[in-house]
Amino acid sequence: MRTRPLKVALLGCGVVGSEVARIMTTDAADLAARIGAPVELVGVAVRRAGRARAGVPEHLITTDAEALVNRGDIDVVIEVVGGIEPSKHLILSAFANGASVVSANKALLAKDGAELHAAAAKAGVDLYYEAAVAGAIPLLRPLRESLAGDKVNRVLGIVNGTTNFIMDKMDSTGAGYSEALEEATALGYAEADPTADVEGFDAAAKAAILAGIAFHTKVTAADVYREGITEVTAADIASAKEMGCVVKLLAICERAADGESVTARVHPAMLPLSHPLASVREAYNAVFVEAEAAGRLMFYGPGAGGAPTASAVLGDLVAVCRNKVNGTTGPGDSVYTQLPAKPMDQVITRYHVSLDVDDRAGVLAQVASVFAEHGVSIDTVRQQGRDGDASLVVVTHRATDAALSATVDKLRALDSVRDVASIMRVEGE
Ligand code: HSE
Secondary structure, eight states: OOOSOEEEEEEOOSHHHHHHHHHHHHTHHHHHHHHTSOEEEEEEEOSSOSSOOTTSOGGGEESOHHHHHTSSOOSEEEEOOOSSTTHHHHHHHHHHTTOEEEEOOHHHHHHHHHHHHHHHHHHTOOEEOGGGSSTTSOOHHIIIIITTTSOEEEEEEEOOHHHHHHHHHHHHHOOOHHHHHHHHHHTTSSOSSOHHHHTTHHHHHHHHHHHHHHHTSOOOGGGSEEOOSTTOOHHHHHHHHHTTEEEEEEEEEEEOTTSSOEEEEEEEEEEETTSGGGGOOTTEEEEEEEETTTEEEEEEEEOSSHHHHHHHHHHHHHHHHHHHHHTOOOOOOOOTTOOOBOOGGGOEEEEEEEEEEEOSTTHHHHHHHHHHHTTOOEEEEEEEEETTEEEEEEEEOSEEHHHHHHHHHHHHHOTTEEEEEEEEEEOOO
């Protein structure tokens, strides 16, 4: 074992950073044995000094992240601050100083991943970010390395724990969205401002990262179609139950059947109870990968939290430190396929459309003809009468989003249709 320690700078000492620092200290001997060199935490950059940070020696704390990254002797920078700036600037400075970077920053990787990878390659260092997607679950390295000899066609995942907790509560208790969100907030699953989670921004960033790695192409968060869970109602959940389904916020990345393009999307969807993702409860994450030779794989585990996310960060730390010791780097960005990301209107899937209609002769035929006019084939229809009006639930076969949207626009214009109560995609078959 080499005796000169590898010097590590930690940017951020919140829920994840403090766990990283703790494990680096308590497990120092094991980490050194696995890497082949000791690792030394030489500085911890925080936004505000003066707060007690359990397990982090006071003399390591600094508010000057810039100076820490630029001191010239750092081997690895761990970035667990999040957000675009100053993280991006600090990571680029780390590369310029010859340091490898381990990051948990999904928003930054989903926006500027290509630029950061290029900067790391130019500097001859590593950029690893297993913790950016699905917390503790080993997912990016299996996709990038273990499946590098296979062809991934589809990635379907629950990659946001907060929204899965809310969907699960609505399903198991019959609660509405607001009530379930309140419980998620009280239990610490949802943040005071839950926008990033409930509107699907967090999952969309993760979908972009997953699609890029799975399909060897560049996908950014701007390429990902996004709908959150705020419009999902107790009635949607009840209707899903009647069909033997649950509602989940899914991240879906697909290679087109002709292999010429990809799509990435995040939206609530009905999923049959028989699908393995349907049984993912509470705040857990799970990702289902379909590859040509491997078949179907499922990755499951805690997708957030200090210690679970630190586990992924430390796995990356060991990997990049091993590379440093061996004078090499790991696999970088693989974007050779250069497949375009297609817009949502070209996505093909099934739909559950719930309508409030007049209950009189000819209405069902009228509704059915609008679906037929747009080439959208109906799979099942369920109608329930209520004193002069009726609730009509139509489930379609596979159709493009564009055809379904045109169908719904036309349905809205019919006198006999009082309301299009909800539209939800049906996945996982
Ligand atoms: N807020 C995320 C979640 C965890 O609820 O899963 C960090 O990405």
